[in-house]
Amino acid sequence: MTLHSIGRRQTRRTVWLVAALALVLVLALAACGGRGAGGNGGYNGGGSQGGSGGQSASVTQVVQGDADLTSIMATLDSVNLDANIDESSLDNEVTP
């Protein structure tokens, strides 16, 4: 084994290592990109027919609207109770 052949083998190893690293990097970036797109979207495209079984965007919005309303109506009930508090007797004039 000459000095020349040892050097060639090492060069080949380095090339393989760089290629493997590049592959890992590309795969990692692709995974990140895919997750990002899915995460931001929430409802991910009506056209794909995947995920929640192809539920249309309008159905999702109606269902979400119903869920949002539950908390608003609870607030409205509480405000309604407040509005009907009768403290008017506190304004009955008293002369000190």
Added chain:
Amino acid sequence: MNFFATKRRIAFFGATLALLLTAALPVIALAAPQETRCGTDIACVKKFGDDAIAKRQTSLDGLTTKINGLVSKGHLTSAQAGPLLGQITTNKNGLATLKTKLDGETDITAARADVRNIYLQFRIYAVFLPRTRHVVELDIMTNVDARLKGLEPKIEDAIAKASADKKDQLNTLYADFKAQLKEAEAQIDAGQGQLPVLTPNTFNTDRATYDKAFAALQADTKAAHDALKKAGDDLHQIAMILKGRAGTPVPGNTATPSA
């Protein structure tokens, strides 16, 4: 003879005395509280007034906190809250000015007149607080109504894409949903129409008109609230029916409808 004349005189005297006493009783009764509460003690009158003002300031602060909380939760817009918070500040400033005046009085009659103005000029408990709380409720209901109306195109789209066996039920619910929103809007408008009458001045000078307008405001608010609840129930049922389709493919769902 003399005996009968004396008896008649005694009877007449007794009757006159009784009459005088009866006539004097209300005057005595009216004068009594002033004597029993503070009498001629001006410091007592001032303390009474200061306490009454402090109580009202605390109640107004409580309302401010509530309104700000509703804004931070997104139930009330800043534009809706602004005028209400402005009115609260006006009342707080007015009460503070009255307190300064009261504290500076050297005459007990003037001090009592200042105390009287706490009731007459502000009517915080009889007019301002109940009126403002109703305005808050009307504003929130206006927002809920707008939010529900905003869902109409989405409901229509969802019904259009629903399976045939569910369409009748969905359409019936949707028709009631729209009718309830219309009713809520009419009642909100009617309630808002009562507001100009609800002032301390009307309360002081024309109580019958005030009471009638306030009763109408309460009735309108309740009716609007009930209608919105019914619309909410309709929406819930619509959502449940539509949700029942989750997991099944939606034919022709390649184009996401715009909001």
